[in-house]
Amino acid sequence: MARAIMIQGAGSNVGKSMLVAGIARAARNRGLSVAPFKPQNMSNNAAVTEDGGEIGRAQALQARACGRAPRVDMNPVLLKPETDQGAQVVVQGQRLTTVRARDYAALKPQLMPRVLDSFRRLATGCDLVVVEGAGSPAEINLRTGDIANMGFAEAAGVPVVLVGDIDRGGVIAQLVGTKAVLPSDDAARITGFAVNKFRGDLSLFDSGMAEIARRTGWSSLGVVPWFAQAWKLPAEDVMDIASRKGGAVKVVVPRLNRIANFDDLDPLSVSSGVSVEIVPEGRPLPLDADLIVLPGSKSTIADLAHFRAQGWDIDLAAHLRRGGHVLGICGGYQMLGRRISDPDGLEGPPGAVEGLGHLDVETVLHPRKRLALSAAHYRPTGDPVSGYEIHLGQTTGPDAERAWLDFDGRPEGAASANGRVMGCYLHGLFAADAFRQAYLDRIGHPAPVEDYDATVETTLDALAAHIETYLDMDRLLALAEEV
The missing domain is CATH 3.40.50.300 (P-loop containing nucleotide triphosphate hydrolases)
Structure with a gap:
């Protein structure tokens, strides 16, 4: 008993x-x-x-x-x-x-x-x-x-x-x-x-x-x-999200109102070669960012409006003009596309909104939520990646033809023609040490990478x-x- x-x-x-x-x-x-x-x-x-x-x-x-x-x-x-x-x-x-x-x-x-x-x-x-x-x-x-x-x-x-x-x-x-x-x-x-x-x-x-x-x-x-x-342990409460000063690689994350599944950031925060800066509302995205990560959101359309209200859409465009890199995960991925449609009114009145337009994809939200533990490979290097999917909607378009993850033959993700804007639905991918190293190398900012699972244990x-x-x-x- x-x-x-x-x-x-x-x-x-x-x-x-x-x-x-x-x-x-x-x-x-x-x-x-x-x-x-x-x-x-x-x-x-x-x-x-x-x-x-x-x-x-x-x-x-x-x-x-x-x-x-x-x-x-x-x-x-x-x-x-x-x-x-x-x-x-x-x-x-x-x-x-x-x-x-x-x-x-x-x-x-x-x-x-x-x-x-x-x-x-x-x-x-x-x-x-x-x-x-x-x-x-x-x-x-x-x-x-x-x-x-x-x-x-x-x-x-x-x-x-x-x-x-x-x-x-x-x-x-x-x-x-x-x-x-x-x-x-x-x-x-x-x-x-x-x-x-x-x-x-x-x-x-x-x-x-x-x-x-x-x-x-x-x-x-x-x-x-x-x-x-x-x-060093995954945080649950949004109140516990904090910037972490580390190495020379600067990762910037806008703090969305309905930020979700922000444990994606944890492996970056504990990497000694990486500094993570969480940007609250009312402040611009820093000019010296190497990578801007748009995280998941529980209310993507509302958070997209909040993102624009801060002027972050202008900052993001300027970051890309300077040669910076952007990664969108789940809701952040949807925001980076040309359009988000919500025909069933899952996040508010039925309709559609224009996305940020940095990926040539469109998302249609639908009631069936995808919940899955998923294993994949990072296509450029073949490194294994694992994590989970938890989202509404399907994203399609020309940039999705440049998928950079492979789920046993099912392509996932999208990338711009110049490769500096990427998005996917897989949460937890940075917990894979080899992928984290390969991704930082790919964007031109190699940094020391520690064993994340060993750090947590x-x-x-x-x-x-x-x-x-x-x-x-x-x-x-x-x-x-x-x-």
Whole structure:
């Protein structure tokens, strides 16, 4: 019979995903069979699973920490924001519907049985399930019908450890205040607490931990210092996207409003010869870019309008006139074409918009989403590439005849006649070290390339050691209960 423990946060972005990954790897290193679980997630950074669905990228990383292949049951409900007030609802890996935020509450009672079904299936055959909450249980206005935090913990009978973030300040109020606002039954489910992201001398907060324990009655599991290597691991939250100063090759990425699947950038960020600059709205694209990457988007047409509103279309054209290179991935690929048609109104009113016109291709959006783990070869060198496809629409045109990827005979991608503008639908391609080296060589900017997979594995092991050092793992595992 599996045991389970749930990590909830006293606020958003307290580091729950990273802690769960570290706890999972630490438990696995102790010889336990471990699985991650997040009942409900909200993210446009998704991963494709072997069983043909999509889950949050954080759960894919956590699965890797556990030594498991990602499965849809690890994140049965995924909300993918499409506008400020609405999101696509993905259930057990497949799109169910699109709802406005105000209407989602009415949908949640239908989702709880499927969440519990996934949880029980996942718990079969493993020793420990480490569950991650979403947001904070202190949002008691969302408690009715909750499937993400205390509602799930109650239904599944899982004890909770509450985590506060000291880096943003006010951590005593975060934790003690959470207990103060929770219904008594929910507060009783919390069996321990921890403080995350501490910088400096840990002993300075000894009295703070004692005060939290006194005021809440919860067991103290420790203070976890800031994990300096966290940036080497794939990020899920758009708030965690950051520029990384590295080597002489400068890769520039405009930060789109609905940027999606931005883990494409991670292998470039950890390459010592490459600097990655994320450009926020209101700032021009830098003149000294060697490569501009247009990333994926959850709402391609809206993000294309946002791109133009920043004047980035003018900057991109100037970059190409200076001899620069451009790569579009998924939504970014669609933007680079001459036209994007949306006859079914999947992203707004039915119609079509003009693209940036740097690739002689056109895209037609259609309702059927392609979800696939894919292996290919980079045609110029024959180097293997693997990743995933997750997109709506089909892109065709003369520049697609210059496909630069080959999926066992199926051509993929497009390139301009001079080869300086390229696009494709394959996410994750830069994780292939040989391809990354070949691509940088091809655009005339060779740079040192490290083993990306080894970097991720080494960092996960370092995170597990960090958790073992500062978090009371013995106590945490003792708090887990059979489910």
